Amino acid sequence: MNLEALTKAVGELDEEQVLAALKEFVAAGPTEEEAQQVVAACQAGMAIVGDLFEQGEYFVGDLIFAGELLTNAIEILKPVLGGTSSAKIGKIVLGTVAGDLHDIGKNIFKSMAEAAGFEVIDLGIDTPAAAFVEKVREIKPEIVGMSGVLTLALEAMKDTVDALKAAGLRDSVKVIIGGNPVTKEACEQIGADAFTTNAAEGVKICQRWVS
Amino acid sequence: MTDARARAEERTQLFRDLLKGKTPKRVPYSTAPAMEYVIQYAGYDLEKTLWTLKDLDKIYDKFCAEFLSDTNPVGTYRLPTFYQILGSKAFVMGSGGFMQHPEVVGLLPEEYDEFIASPYDCILNTILPRLYTALDAEPSQKALVLAKAYRAYLDDFGVIAAVRNKMHEKYGYAMLAAGFTIAPFDFIADFPRSFSGISIDIRRRPEKVLEACEAVTPLLVKKGKLPPSVEYGYIMIPLHMAPYMREKDFEKFYWPTFKKLVEELSANGHNCYLFIEQDWMRYLDYLNDLPENTIMRFEFGDPKLVKEKVGKKHIVSGLYPITLLQTGTKEQCVDKAKELMDILAPGGKYWFNYDKSVLTIDKEGRIADNLKAVTEYVYENGKY
Numbered sequence: 001m002n003l004e005a006l007t008k009a010v011g012e013l014d015e016e017q018v019l020a021a022l023k024e025f026v027a028a029g030p031t032e033e034e035a036q037q038v039v040a041a042c043q044a045g046m047a048i049v050g051d052l053f054e055q056g057e058y059f060v061g062d063l064i065f066a067g068e069l070l071t072n073a074i075e076i077l078k079p080v081l082g083g084t085s086s087a088k089i090g091k092i093v094l095g096t097v098a099g100d101l102h103d104i105g106k107n108i109f110k111s112m113a114e115a116a117g118f119e120v121i122d123l124g125i126d127t128p129a130a131a132f133v134e135k136v137r138e139i140k141p142e143i144v145g146m147s148g149v150l151t152l153a154l155e156a157m158k159d160t161v162d163a164l165k166a167a168g169l170r171d172s173v174k175v176i177i178g179g180n181p182v183t184k185e186a187c188e189q190i191g192a193d194a195f196t197t198n199a200a201e202g203v204k205i206c207q208r209w210v211s
Numbered sequence: 212m213t214d215a216r217a218r219a220e221e222r223t224q225l226f227r228d229l230l231k232g233k234t235p236k237r238v239p240y241s242t243a244p245a246m247e248y249v250i251q252y253a254g255y256d257l258e259k260t261l262w263t264l265k266d267l268d269k270i271y272d273k274f275c276a277e278f279l280s281d282t283n284p285v286g287t288y289r290l291p292t293f294y295q296i297l298g299s300k301a302f303v304m305g306s307g308g309f310m311q312h313p314e315v316v317g318l319l320p321e322e323y324d325e326f327i328a329s330p331y332d333c334i335l336n337t338i339l340p341r342l343y344t345a346l347d348a349e350p351s352q353k354a355l356v357l358a359k360a361y362r363a364y365l366d367d368f369g370v371i372a373a374v375r376n377k378m379h380e381k382y383g384y385a386m387l388a389a390g391f392t393i394a395p396f397d398f399i400a401d402f403p404r405s406f407s408g409i410s411i412d413i414r415r416r417p418e419k420v421l422e423a424c425e426a427v428t429p430l431l432v433k434k435g436k437l438p439p440s441v442e443y444g445y446i447m448i449p450l451h452m453a454p455y456m457r458e459k460d461f462e463k464f465y466w467p468t469f470k471k472l473v474e475e476l477s478a479n480g481h482n483c484y485l486f487i488e489q490d491w492m493r494y495l496d497y498l499n500d501l502p503e504n505t506i507m508r509f510e511f512g513d514p515k516l517v518k519e520k521v522g523k524k525h526i527v528s529g530l531y532p533i534t535l536l537q538t539g540t541k542e543q544c545v546d547k548a549k550e551l552m553d554i555l556a557p558g559g560k561y562w563f564n565y566d567k568s569v570l571t572i573d574k575e576g577r578i579a580d581n582l583k584a585v586t587e588y589v590y591e592n593g594k595y
């Protein structure tokens with residue numbers, strides 16, 4: 001298995017080539033360790049996708065396709081990955097905030113964060129502040145990610161941060177907000193630690209927080 | 212002639228000039244709030260009022276008395292009653308009362324051929340019952356559901372039309388006919404295949420996507436056409452997917468059928484009104500290629516670049532960020548209006564409007580105060 005070529009093919013979103021290479025790899029009966037190396041090569045390809053997105057070569061549609069490609073790749077590798085999953089670098093509780101039903105951006109962030117090695121607990125859409133609080137209390141993540149598209153999402157993000165404060169949990173997590181309406185001013189007003197309108201950048205921020 | 216009639220005539224003349232590419236007497240102005248904001252501004256419960264439309268005339272009268280606009284502010288696209296009867300998955304109300312369009316899939320990837328063979332039949336038989344679950348029923352039940360939903364639709368929009376007319380009689384707005392349609396690629400994305408689905412399809416089955424766009428174009432032209440008797444009117448086309456695509460994908464999948472749509476509607480003698488969502492600065496040269504006097508309302512972008520690249524041939528609008536109304540001081544808000552007017556108004560072909568509609572009210576009332584200041588500035592300084 002040429003790992004560099006695999007990483008490159010994932011970066012170029014060449015689905016045919018990636019899937020063909022992986023099927024061939026699995027058919028040869030590799031060890032678990034070899035399979036983990038292949039997963040890492042795919043993840044490195046996703047990092048290239050993120051970089052190309054930041055450089056304006058790729059756009060949101062390409063990120064969606066990249067997520068789909070990675071899901072399929074892992075699906076093919078599953079039989080040879082065994083029961084052991086690779087070590088996670090941190091936990092993120094993620095959701096689209098109350099009142100908002102949009103989840104495309106959230107899902108892109110989720111697949112990129114998972115590709116970067118995070119365990120992501122996805123609370124779905126229209127998530128009440130109380131559901132964030134409950135999940136944070138239960139699983140003690142390093143990071144809380146809130147997403148939204150409508151301008152009203154900013155209010156709901158603030159309510160959620162306030163609820164985390166009231167529950168005494170705010171200081172135990174980093175909070176990142178993302179989506180069309182978020183700005184520096186909104187971030188300060190809400191009391192989040194970081195904001196982004198760019199999923200790839202958001203993942204990098206999270207990586208810095210847990211490194 | 213009453214004052215309201217005289218005002219309506221003056222305002223209509225602004226748009227007659229604008230739509231035909233002549234410089235109007237002053238910059239035409241449209242206000243920002245959507246119905247959701249107006250309801251809250253009048254102190255009514257949003258969710259309840261969207262269901263009942265009770266007191267909608269009082270609600271709008273308060274707004275119209277306080278906020279100037281050349282176009283009639285009364286109107287909405289989405290109301291919950293008929294969507295509920297239809298069991299809609301395509302438009303649903305969130306917990307705060309706002310109607311939204313979640314990701315939905317009405318057509319499976321393996322069904323492209325069925326769509327391409329006959330889009331109309333496929334929409335009717337396959338897509339609608341998936342997106343509107345109450346239509347997934349025996350023919351007699353389906354007919355009843357459709358009849359009930361259509362009745363609710365007519366009732367609700369009957370109320371809105373009456374309120375619109377009442378405000379017109381009292382405040383005198385420009386009278387313009389308006390149509391509505393959607394770009395072929397956006398249509399395939401928004402209802403049959405979803406944002407995610409189409410983003411995958413253009414790589415896995417590009418030929419099918421192209422054929423589907425071609426196949427649905429005549430229906431969307433038909434949907435947008437205004438009657439030939441309408442002399443002044445526009446056809447609203449909200450644009451969705453292009454900013455999320457690479458240019459080479461845009462050029463191949465999005466642009467050809469969209470251009471055809473705008474050309475056919477324009478050839479019929481009416482202006483297309485593009486609501487250009489997100490950032491289209493990469494595509495300004497394409498946009499400039501559309502028939503003269505297409506109205507282009509931008510959500511984001513550099514006003515200077517817009518004026519230079521499309522502002523000589525087309526009518527430019529939008530670009531005023533509504534978030535500034537919420538976060539800025541009065542002075543900052545007025546400065547922004549001045550900046551946009553200074554760049555975009557010279558030479559005419561400019562319609563002052565905001566980047567999008569204001570949906571939610573703020574507790575401090577800052578949006579309303581800032582909106583009034585901006586309105587006043589535009590009316591005082593917009594004369595040609």
